[in-house]
Amino acid sequence: xxxxxxxxxxxxVGASLSLLNLEGMDLEGTFLYGAILGVTGLxxxxxxxxxxxxxxxxxxxxxxxxxxxxxxxxIRAIGDTGQEGLSLVSPLGWAVRTDVFxxxxxxxxxxxxxxxxxxxxxxxxxxxxxxxxxxFLPERKGKIHASTFLQTPVGLAFRLQRTNIIAxxxxxxxxxxxxxxxxxxxxxxxxxxxxxxxxxxxDSGTSMRDSFISLLMGIMSMIASIPVVMTIIKVRSEESKYxxxxxxxxxxxxxxxxxxxxxxxxxxSFLMQTFIATGLWSVGSWVLTDELDTGTIFLSAYVYLPxxxxxxxxxxxxxxxKPKITGLTWFYVVYCxxxxxxxxxxxxxxxxxxxxxxxxxxxxxxxxxxxSSTIAITIGSVIVSIMGxxxxxxxxxxx
Numbered sequence: 001x002x003x004x005x006x007x008x009x010x011x012x013v014g015a016s017l018s019l020l021n022l023e024g025m026d027l028e029g030t031f032l033y034g035a036i037l038g039v040t041g042l043x044x045x046x047x048x049x050x051x052x053x054x055x056x057x058x059x060x061x062x063x064x065x066x067x068x069x070x071x072x073x074x075i076r077a078i079g080d081t082g083q084e085g086l087s088l089v090s091p092l093g094w095a096v097r098t099d100v101f102x103x104x105x106x107x108x109x110x111x112x113x114x115x116x117x118x119x120x121x122x123x124x125x126x127x128x129x130x131x132x133x134x135x136f137l138p139e140r141k142g143k144i145h146a147s148t149f150l151q152t153p154v155g156l157a158f159r160l161q162r163t164n165i166i167a168x169x170x171x172x173x174x175x176x177x178x179x180x181x182x183x184x185x186x187x188x189x190x191x192x193x194x195x196x197x198x199x200x201x202x203d204s205g206t207s208m209r210d211s212f213i214s215l216l217m218g219i220m221s222m223i224a225s226i227p228v229v230m231t232i233i234k235v236r237s238e239e240s241k242y243x244x245x246x247x248x249x250x251x252x253x254x255x256x257x258x259x260x261x262x263x264x265x266x267x268x269s270f271l272m273q274t275f276i277a278t279g280l281w282s283v284g285s286w287v288l289t290d291e292l293d294t295g296t297i298f299l300s301a302y303v304y305l306p307x308x309x310x311x312x313x314x315x316x317x318x319x320x321x322k323p324k325i326t327g328l329t330w331f332y333v334v335y336c337x338x339x340x341x342x343x344x345x346x347x348x349x350x351x352x353x354x355x356x357x358x359x360x361x362x363x364x365x366x367x368x369x370x371x372s373s374t375i376a377i378t379i380g381s382v383i384v385s386i387m388g389x390x391x392x393x394x395x396x397x398x399x
Contacts, residue, residue, distance in 0.1 A: 002045035010038030029101040032109070039112040040095050044069060046119030053126035056135035059163050066167035070174060077178050091115060153252055153260035160238075161231050165268055168227035169275050172220060176279030179216055183209060183284040183292070213300060214363040216280070218340040221304035222333070222358065224272035225311050229329060232265040232315045236326045254393045262316060262385060269308045277301035293365075300364040306377035310357045311336075313384035320391030 014034030018027050044065065051064035072090040079087025087093035094108040130136060149155040158165075235258060238244050247257060277298040285292045311333060318326045339348070339356040353359045360373045 002042060006038040006041040006045070009041065010034040013037055024101055026101070026104075028104050032098055032104050032106065033100045035106075035109050036095050036098050036100070036112075039109050039116070040091065043091055043112050043116050043119070046116045046123065049123045050119050050126070053123055053130060054135050054137045056133070056137070056139045060135070060137075060139075063163045063167060066171065070167075070170055073174065073178075077174075153247065153257045154264060156247070157231075157234070157261050157264050161234060161264065161268075164227055164230060165271065168224075169271055172224050172272055173275040173279040175223070176216075176220055176276045177283040179220075180280040180283035181287055183212070183280075183288055210365045213280070213297070214366045215340075217276070217300045217304065218358065218361070218363065219337070220276045221273065221301065221308065222337040222340055224269070224276060225308045225333060227272060228265050228269045228308055229311055229315055229333060231268050232261050232312050233319070233326060233329065235261045236319050236323055239323070255389055258316070258319070258389055258392050262312065262389075265312045266309065269305055269312070273301040273305060273308075274298075296365045299369065303364055303369065303374065304358070304361055306374050306381060307336075307358045307361050309381040310377055310384070313381040313388065316385050316388030317391070318388070320388035320393075320395065323395075 010031075011034065014031035017025055017030035017033060047068050048061060048065040051068070052058070052061040055061040055064060072092050075090040076087050076093040076096070079085070079090070079093055091112060094111050098105050098108050126136065147155070150159055235244075244257065248254070277300070280301075281292060281294060281297040284297075311329065314332065315326065315329045318329060336356040336358045339353055340358055357377060360377060362368065362370045362373070
């Protein structure tokens, strides 16, 4: 499955870029661009498969995978700032050395494929010698008795999502911090990218820094919405595995369970936006000669909270009314991401942009804060969430 998905990604990216007929994008470069994306995805699929042999649980394998990805990213980031040799230790460091559309080096693709073969070979060997249902790393012994907090629905929800929230929190913080490190040299980074200069320059009188921060906050907020949606959609996952029956066998109402996950999703959204603002502000303030306004940065991140809450509300509605199509939420998340990322660049029609709730969020610090849209989205999210909770309370447990 991983080979098929990444293979399709490689072909689609390469073919779609070549069909654009943009100057400087030759056929070899477009397919090299697709190939490096596909092979990088396959490589981390190989790491995940390897960690699945080491860990006894899927949660542990996921935690190791995120930890490896973050570690490789940090190694590459540190290496790119001055230690060239250190960057070559990371597979992500190989990926960026293809010099796509310039030199078109294929050796990083071949090197990643070689690493993938080693990972697959080691994975199959470990899988053949380990006990079924066991991992090579011993699981930490848990407590005999659960804490008072763990015995509550929200406590159990947090325990199930703890690794996911921590991993994503670290990821968005590191990514935001890495973008903050280039705030002082935006003109240098984008000197040879005329299309990005036009895109980031915005209207006359606006600085490239403000344009970059406003675009970055939108993209990072969309990325941060992923763990938030994962938190609320966990209800459907637990239900489809018949795990919720164990909870409902006790004196726990459906409303209490769903609202517990809903509340945890809201808290997660606050945490993710705080990590984004903190990462960008802390590193950006360090590299800039002039002061980076703290309030503006944090408000630029928090202004996206109502839009993220709407995604949570939409997921809750589907869980309550049409649980079998809850996964369609991810299509809407991708759609909103594309509107933020390329909506203005490709001059899409206004009605297409209006279908994304994120389009109604003011692009701070370029735009002023708007109370009307913020309140309207928040009220809409509350109404949709209530409809989802009511529907969940009335339908069959396995819808």
